[in-house]
Amino acid sequence: MAGQDTKWKKTVIGVCSGIGGVLLMGVASFIWFCLHKKKLARSYTPSSFLLRNNSSEPSTKELEKGENDMGLPLFSYEELEKATDRFNPAKELGDGGFGTVYYGKLSDGREVAVKRLFENNYRRVEHFMNEVEVLTRLRHPHLVTLYGCTSRICRELLLVYEFIPNGTVADHLHGNRAKPGELPWHTRLKIAIDTASALAFLHASETIHRDVKTTNILLDNNYNVKVADFGLSRLFPTQATHISTAPQGTPGYVDPEYHECYQLTNKSDVFSFGVVLVELISSKPAVDITRHRHEINLWTMAINKIRNDELHDFVDASLGFETDETVREMICAVAELAFRCLQSVKDTRPSMLEALEILKNIESRSSGKGKEEDRDISHEDDVLLKDGLVPESPDSVVVPWMSKSSTPNGSS
Incomplete structure (x- = not known):
């Protein structure tokens, strides 16, 4: 009988020890989980990202x-x-x-x-x-x-x-600073050249801006350009052909090929720059839902006007397109460059460096300092560009994208 009691006690002690061990392991696991979760949460706060330093306090x-x-x-x-x-x-x-x-x-x-x-x-x-x-x-x-x-x-x-005191290019073209005749053509051409210079520099430095638009082009009191807002910018190694990423940017400026194929390249900035050029020519906003549905996006409107030889109906009348032959020639040349930048296939667009050289050549010809010959695109390129199909504006520009703000996306 005593042996049975001893055996029973050992069994009870063993069971209790096992239960106690399980409970102890459970408590320990719970404590470890809480501590790990807290540590993990800390590691993903802005503090750890901002300056790439693992310490929680400044040195x-x-x-x-x-x-x-x-x-x-x-x-x-x-x-x-x-x-x-x-x-x-x-x-x-x-x-x-x-x-x-x-x-x-x-x-x-x-x-x-x-x-x-x-x-x-x-x-x-x-x-x-x-x-x-x-x-x-x-x-x-x-x-x-x-x-x-x-x-x-x-x-x-x-x-x-x-602080850049003179607002944005958008303000002067169609915003609260817009006044007829206040932004003459030679100033607009200078703005285009300055902007192209900044973007060509970024591309040479392996950086894509990804949000080129007239609200991100600031002006000082002498109308010198300062390109701003690099929150969407991406590093683009020279050996890379593209970066696969969900489209981000601002309605009316987003490269349609990037929008469709999710392939970001420096030619995406070139497309956006083309929109800036047609804004400078027309003084119209990049997106206007009061326009005809096929012209809500300014770039589709510009391409249609250029193809149909209706540029005179598109240009801001205050620029002297109808009265000044030199201005008319320069605007036509810039419109041609914009047409090339706005092509739906990225490989048919110029580089930013080429666009910069063309703009400088247009400026120098107008002042009599450049070469006499025009830099028209070749006949083959002309046929290719004017016969190319231009896709309709993405519906997402018309429906959910109703503001001028950049659209942050879930993927970078």
Whole structure:
């Protein structure tokens, strides 16, 4: 009997030990899961992405220098809040797909533009990093200058740019600064050349802007161009033929081949630049839902007018197309270049460098400094381009894309 009791006790002890072990393992697993989840969540906060540093606090060296590890000056949230008068709506300069830009004045007297990224946009960290990486890596007279940003542990992601006082090209063509005759043809041609110069530089530096549009082309008081907004930019290695990615950009400017095939190339910027050219010629917005359904997108309207020899009906009447022979010749030459940039097949478009050279040649011919011969496209190219089928505007431009803002997509 005693032996049976001993055996029973051993059995009970064994069972209890087993249950206890299982419970202990369960508790340990639960604790490990909670800690791991917390650590994982921390690793994907903006703090870890912004400056590629695994530490959760800024280093003493960083605080002493007031710089991040890209050498970019850091600003405190409080400093920028004060500079913008607590982000006063009256100081708002504009907004886009990722944030709102405010006018500000720093304590040292510098005028700045402060971009405040939307908190509810899950891609704001990527946008922030794109801007920082492109503008700290590249310097060009026609790219906007980035003065600095907030720290990776700041309560908000803020970017600080030089303030460009004269608005955007869109403002002057068909926005709140548009006045007949205020933007003459020679100024518009200069804007086209400056923009082409900036884009050709980006492409030579293996970078695609991916959101070229007149609202991203800023003007100073002398109408010098500053290309801005690099939140959608992508690195494009010279040996690559394309990047497979879901289309992003702004309605009316998105390359139809990119939209259809999900293949991004530097020729996508060329297409968008073609839209900018026809805006400069016509003073019309890139998208206008009040136009005929086949002309909602300006680029389809432009191609139809050029093909039907109706350019005179398309050009802004204030430019002197009908009265000044030199202006008419230049506008026709730029329209021809725009026609090439807007081809639906990317391989028939010029490079940005070629577009820049053509524009400079047009400008120099008008001043009598260039060669006498025209740079017309060959007869074979003419037949190819004018016989090519131009696809209809994507329905997505008409229905869901009703704003001028860039459209962030779920894929980069």
